[in-house]
Amino acid sequence: xxxxxxxKFYDRLKPRERLxxxxxxxxxxxxxxxxxxxxxxxxxxxxxxxxHGMADGIQVLALLHLCDLLNLAALFWTGSAILAERGxxxxxxxxxxxxxxxxxxxxxxxxxxxxxxxxxxFCSELKVDADxxxxxxxxxxxxxxxxxxxxxxxxxxxxxxxxxxxxxGEGAEAPTAEAIAAGLHAGLKARMALWRKQASTPxxxxxxxxxxxxxxxxAGRGYNRSGANARR
Numbered sequence: 001x002x003x004x005x006x007x008k009f010y011d012r013l014k015p016r017e018r019l020x021x022x023x024x025x026x027x028x029x030x031x032x033x034x035x036x037x038x039x040x041x042x043x044x045x046x047x048x049x050x051x052h053g054m055a056d057g058i059q060v061l062a063l064l065h066l067c068d069l070l071n072l073a074a075l076f077w078t079g080s081a082i083l084a085e086r087g088x089x090x091x092x093x094x095x096x097x098x099x100x101x102x103x104x105x106x107x108x109x110x111x112x113x114x115x116x117x118x119x120x121x122f123c124s125e126l127k128v129d130a131d132x133x134x135x136x137x138x139x140x141x142x143x144x145x146x147x148x149x150x151x152x153x154x155x156x157x158x159x160x161x162x163x164x165x166x167x168x169g170e171g172a173e174a175p176t177a178e179a180i181a182a183g184l185h186a187g188l189k190a191r192m193a194l195w196r197k198q199a200s201t202p203x204x205x206x207x208x209x210x211x212x213x214x215x216x217x218x219a220g221r222g223y224n225r226s227g228a229n230a231r232r
Contacts, residue, residue: 118180
């Protein structure tokens with residue numbers, strides 16, 4: 001797709017016109033045009049309190065944490081439904097097929113509870129109430145309901161340690177609350193670093209030759225990778 005004829009109008013685009021074009025360029029793999037669209041956008045300057053980066057990071061992590069819990073809850077409930085269906089069929093063959101499904105359900109329940117405990121640990125270390133960032137969001141009631149049932153079916157830490165490599169490949173380690181909390185701290189650190197970098201970079205081309213917009217994009221991509229790793 002050629003954009004030569006429209007490039008000269010990029011600086012006149014409104015936000016509602018620019019953003020769809022940026023997404024379209026990204027979807028077709030046109031990094032050159034995407035950067036043109038980003039660089040040509042007018043700049044706005046805002047004043048924010050010094051804790052904004054941390055507050056923003058915690059809000060983002062709360063959403064990601066809730067998504068992880070809902071995903072694990074869906075896996076747990078789906079497996080439980082399959083078990084119930086096969087249990088109703090009874091018979092030796094049915095029982096034989098139940099075992100791997102039951103283990104998956106118990107593994108999902110274990111991962112769910114570990115994520116809950118990891119979030120509590122993370123929030124405790126920040127001296128923030130663990131529920132205050134979640135309770136008013138959609139899906140929280142579902143998470144609470146799943147937690148009540150999952151705790152009764154979850155693997156013990158020892159069982160999870162033994163089962164995890166079998167289900168996820170040699171070398172795979174069962175998650176722990178400590179590891180989940182550490183990943184959340186890493187994600188928060190990355191988000192705060194992004195805000196600090198944007199705040200300290202002057203609105204001109206830096207010594208590296210990259211514009212503030214380019215440097216912000218690069219830091220954002222780094223945060224996305226850190227956030228993904230933190231959730232694993």
